[in-house]
Amino acid sequence: MEPNEGGIHLPLYLTIGKGLLAYGIIRLVAHLIGVRRVSQVSVLELTLLNSLAIVVAIGALAPAFSLGSAAIICGLWLGLLLLERYALTRSRAVRQSLQGDPVMLIYHGKILEHNLHRKRISAEQLLSKLRTQSIFDLAEVDMAVLEPDGTLSVLRNPQSEPLTRQDA
Numbered sequence: 001m002e003p004n005e006g007g008i009h010l011p012l013y014l015t016i017g018k019g020l021l022a023y024g025i026i027r028l029v030a031h032l033i034g035v036r037r038v039s040q041v042s043v044l045e046l047t048l049l050n051s052l053a054i055v056v057a058i059g060a061l062a063p064a065f066s067l068g069s070a071a072i073i074c075g076l077w078l079g080l081l082l083l084e085r086y087a088l089t090r091s092r093a094v095r096q097s098l099q100g101d102p103v104m105l106i107y108h109g110k111i112l113e114h115n116l117h118r119k120r121i122s123a124e125q126l127l128s129k130l131r132t133q134s135i136f137d138l139a140e141v142d143m144a145v146l147e148p149d150g151t152l153s154v155l156r157n158p159q160s161e162p163l164t165r166q167d168a
Helices: 012-033 043-061 067-090 092-099 113-118 123-132
Strands: 103-107 141-146 152-156
Touching (some): 012 043, 043 067, 067 092, 103 113, 113 123, 123 141
Antiparallel strands (some): 103 141
């Protein structure tokens, strides 16, 4: 290894080998986390995967930082994530503290302003979410609940439901 412009460069075969090993570590961690699509990943998991990719890349490219150290960090973070997932499935108290509870935002066509403020959602954002579900009038909504994962569950007012053949 020869210094070049203030840095140490690895031979090409070592760089390629460390790069392949780093790729394998990232694929293994993504597999263990259970990542299939970005839309199925929580913010924590996405942040963790991005951070792990950076740590592994540094381990692969920086001669002063070993890939073994990167693997230890990956293992530690993965272990913490899996421990959190386990705790979330086993304990209601942990689930409530880390994810929160569902919150009712609309009841009988009326927006519950105090819950909007609590969840830091504007009325415009709520109305936008309703429009994505083809609801354009609050009178159509009997109840709307913001789930812990950020989705909006809506129970339509039975009087506003469109008529079906069984109704005729």
